[in-house]
Amino acid sequence: MSKRGGADDKALALAKGKRIRGAEDVLKKVQALAAQLKNSKEVEKTLAELDLPYNCREVVDKDGEDVMGEIEAAMYSVAASILEGEGFAFDVPSRAKGNQMYVPELDRIVLRDAVSKRPFASTATCRKAAVTTRILGLVHELLGKNIHVTKRDLFYTDVKLFEDQSQSDAILDDLACMLGCTRSSLNVVASEKGVVVGRLSFREDGDFIDCQRMGVGGKAIPPNIDKVTDITSDASFILLVEKDAAFMRLAEDRFYNTYPCIILTAKGQPDVATRLFLKKLKSTLKIPVLALVDSDPYGLKILSVYMKGSMNMSYDSSNLTTPDIKWLGVRPSDLDRFDIPQQCRLPMTEEDIKTGRRLLEEDWVKSNPEWVRELELMLASKVKAEIQALSSFGFQYLSQVYLPLKLQEGDWI
Structure with a gap:
């Protein structure tokens, strides 16, 4: 041996x-x-330094007050849309596969900047719009109290609405992208x-x-x-x-x-x-x-x-x-x-x-x-x-x- x-x-x-x-x-x-x-x-190169033929969406770390401000602005925008008679809808960045691009100069995948509507009035998206609203409210509460929870904790706050954790997890990514912040900035880990x-x-x-x-x-x-x-x-x-x-x-x-x-x-x-x-x-x-x-x-x-x-x-x-x-x-x-x-x-x-x-x-x-x-x-x-x-x-x-x-x-x- x-x-x-x-x-x-x-x-x-x-x-x-x-x-x-x-x-x-x-x-x-x-x-x-x-x-x-x-x-x-x-x-390390950044997207801003590249002359790409399309716009891309990236996020940054934000403190709690900034993210709360973004959430409030999003809800004011929804309220204004309702008052103007245009209905209740969120503008959510599209994370579809067709929008994912590999950029050799950065040597990583990036997301092209494309936005889709998520209206409450549509039978195809009304549930997603409701889940989005609920999670925005929960994240605002977390940031206001300056506490962190796990994704599993978040799911159990409204199991009947979320139905499955994969659905609430996906909406979290949508919200981080929509608010322009990293997912950790939402205080959900x-x-x-x-x-x-x-x-x-x-x-x-x-x-x-x-x-x-x-x-x-x-x-x-x-x-x-x-x-x-x-x-x-x-x-x-x-x-x-x-x-x-x-x-x-x-x-x-x-x-x-x-x-x-x-x-x-x-x-x-x-x-x-x-x-x-x-x-x-x-x-x-x-x-x-x-x-x-x-x-x-x-x-x-x-x-x-x-x-x-x-x-x-x-x-x-x-x-x-x-x-x-x-x-x-x-x-x-x-x-x-x-x-x-x-x-x-x-x-x-x-x-x-x-x-x-x-x-x-x-x-x-x-x-x-x-x-x-x-x-x-x-x-x-x-x-x-x-x-x-x-x-x-x-x-x-x-x-x-x-x-x-x-x-x-x-x-x-």
């Missing part, structure tokens, strides 16, 4: 004869990437989902948090990122992990002690708080973000949400995206390179193949030849693999062989 605590000689041999050097040597290429990042003077562990400390609403002392479960990422201050770290990189199982393995193995890093996960599809937290870490610490996701189209879609934004929240992509994440693994080319057993490779479904082909048609994928090559390899082989496939060589193969070799070789794209 190797002294590396769990990765046996057979597992090391399966790394195709390559040997893992000491931690300092393993991290040389990561540190070079970090130095390059810190020395770069690239200024998602339940805690993401977790972080490793070489990171910060203050949360004044309380000191040391993420090295949070056990294998990690520290829940705060739903209100504005209360996170005094971020400090000696990490060389941030490791973004798709799944909770891989996060737990790395946390339990104290991977961050040998290879100084911050490890975080949203346990699947990324939530707003995790995306905001990642962006805040990246902009504060100026260290690389390396991503570990499943070798399948959905792993790449999850990664794309962190990097380019989601269609659903394209109006807030400037605040939610971290464009320069590096795809570390698990990549389709890794399956043969690391001799992943055939029984651990899963056949792609027809839906997987369709999703992969749609990804290949995305402009941001086309602009990266290495991503195209990996996706084409996946579609040609018609197989996928989860991060857990690495466990076929031993439970600690991920932390003691696979990741150290990938870091040592600078094998990211």
Whole structure:
């Protein structure tokens, strides 16, 4: 048995004869990437600086008084419309798929500025108009009291009207877009989902948090990122992990002690708080973000949400995206390179193949030849693999062989 605590000689041999050097040597290429990042003077472009042939809608953080003022103005406008005999209707920005655009200069998805009417008098939209009015009132109350609630709390204030939480959640996004503010400015947050562990400390609403002392479960990422201050770290990189199982393995193995890093996960599809937290870490610490996701189209879609934004929240992509994440693994080319057993490779479904082909048609994928090559390899082989496939060589193969070799070789794209 190797002294590396769990990765046996057979597992090391399966790394195709390559040997893992000491931690300092393993991290040389990561540190070079970090130095390059810190020395770069690239200024993030904004929509206002681009001469686009169409107008776009973006939102900004606003304080409670400003948002309350926007809500009151919206209701005055509705009241004036009713008094003028034109009826009760809201002008709501359209977040339809046809209005979502990828802008190469910004390297993210944006929302074109198009507005649709939501009249109360129409049978098709009267319920949505009622829900919109109710949620405007609830948000105004929250801001007036300066308190925060979860989206679930909001749903339970009027279950009969909202019917399903997905409906009240969608209206919240409509309202943020309509009022020109981020969703967090509405004082409605998602339940805690993401977790972080490793070489990171910060203050949360004044309380000191040391993420090295949070056990294998990690520290829940705060739903209100504005209360996170005094971020400090000696990490060389941030490791973004798709799944909770891989996060737990790395946390339990104290991977961050040998290879100084911050490890975080949203346990699947990324939530707003995790995306905001990642962006805040990246902009504060100026260290690389390396991503570990499943070798399948959905792993790449999850990664794309962190990097380019989601269609659903394209109006807030400037605040939610971290464009320069590096795809570390698990990549389709890794399956043969690391001799992943055939029984651990899963056949792609027809839906997987369709999703992969749609990804290949995305402009941001086309602009990266290495991503195209990996996706084409996946579609040609018609197989996928989860991060857990690495466990076929031993439970600690991920932390003691696979990741150290990938870091040592600078094998990211």
